[in-house]
Amino acid sequence: MLKPIEMPFDTARKLLDYVSPLNTVWDEGRYIFRGQPSDLYKLIPSVCRNGEGSFAYGSPTRAFDKSSSGQVGFELDILRRFLEGCDRSGLVVPGYSEQVKRKLSDHPFFFPESFLPWPPEQLYEIMAVAQHYDVPTRLLDWTERSFVACYFAAASANFELDTMNMPKIAVWALDTTYHDSWKTVKIIRTPGGTSRNQAAQSGLFTTHNVTRYGIHDEYQSEALDEVGEIYSRARSLRPLIKMTLPVSEAPELLGLCSKLGVDGATLFPGHHGVAKMVRDWANIEVGVRHSQSAIDDCNSDSYDPDFN
Template identity: 65%
Template sequence: MASPTEIPFETAEDLLNFVSPLNPFWDAEQYIFRGQPSDKYKLTPSICRRGEDSFGYGSPRKAFADTVSRQVHYELEVISRFLNGCDRSGLVVPGYTQEIKRQLAHERASFLTASRSWPLPEMYAIMAVAQHYDVPTRLLDWTERSFVACYFAASSAKFEVDSQGMPRIAIWALDTMHSKDWQTVSIIRTPGGTSRNQAAQSGLFTTHNVRESSLTDYYQPEALEDVQEIYGVGNTASSLLKITLPLFEAPVLLLLCSKLGVDGSTLFPGYHGVAKSVRDWANIEVGVKMSRSALDQANADSYDNDPDFH
């Protein structure tokens, strides 16, 4: 059974040099990238996650989403509530039509048919907008720019230092060259006008497709790295890469991304993004100091534990 190939780095500079589009390693493939604050996190869409920090945890509606069919209906309920709120606020949502509004209100079973899988293509733009405003969907965010993924991994990390556990952040790289042959996973590219954030971030998505034949199955949260088709017929080792970095290097990575012009103000156009860049700056100020302390401690621990120095 194929699994991701992990490539660990110890410094932010080395990691950036590796993921740089100038690195010939990336020339022959068609990679997309995703940054996560922990290398322990799986590639599971937000609406599919379970556990204490997941959306709706503890609610009866989430608890009863125990089959594939009930999970999809739960997703439709979340989307419906998002769109109803947009209606009340007078907000235009790309792709939202009167027909979709009617189906969500009266014919939700029409979203699950034998001939088509969920999510339906006509729902992609709606789900993309919801996703960019932190409404959970079964879309998983990716970017075509590796430095953008580095920014998200670093900016979402919690800069507490654990010199014993040595937590790591992760940048994922997925080869999409043969994605047209995939049946379970789809690559989704919505128009740039769908979301200003998406356009600024060169964003796109993956999603797990649900077919009618599986609706009565017991639901288990989907994780992209567990889907064997993405590794190809030959289980190619470089089809999915997990590139990791010690947490205490995250502030340095965030600083370097800023110097490359990748920060909150460029990735989130508007006042919100500018304010985010200021918060990132403050985190860098605190985090770089902490990272130096962590590095000093790690070096001290290595000295204490090395028998050659005693």
């Protein structure tokens, strides 16, 4: 099985220098980027995972229904509940029409053929809005700006844990040059008006489609980094790259991103984004303190008063 190319970096500045759009290495393809707080995480949404760590883990639906029809029905139910709540609150959802509402209000065990493959294009905007408000969907968030991906990798890391025993943060780069030839993985670019945050972040999505629907078809969750077509139908020799950085460097990475104009205030327009910027600043302070404490502990452990 083909695997992503892994590139470890030991400092935040080296990582930023490499992912810079001025680096000609990115001219070899049309790359999009994604940041994650751990290099152990695979490219798979929580709603598509099996077992611990998946969305609603432990619920009867997740525990007993392992079929593709059960998986799609579960995702449909999440969207229905989101849209029903928006209806009750009088909220407008881009892409939500009377036609879509009728289809989604069908019996939960009825799956219209027009919804295959799942998810269908007519639900892309709705799913993007739901994703924006932290409702889990089959979509994975990406950005066309590498520095934005670096920000999200660093901002989502936990600076308060023992950094010596933590996994590294990760920034992924996916070559989408020939995505039109992919069969099950789709690139989704919804209009900028779908979400102010999405526009500010130059955001887009990928989805790994379900192509078969049946109660006897076992659902197999497959991470994007394990899908063969993104490797076999690529233009470059590096279709998928995973760049890693010690979590102890995350505070420095956040600080450098801020100097480049990439922070909570610019990526989340509005008061919420400004508040996030303040929380990021506090996290940087915490991270620097923990990193310095770890260094002091190492120096203390290595000190031998009898050594001359």
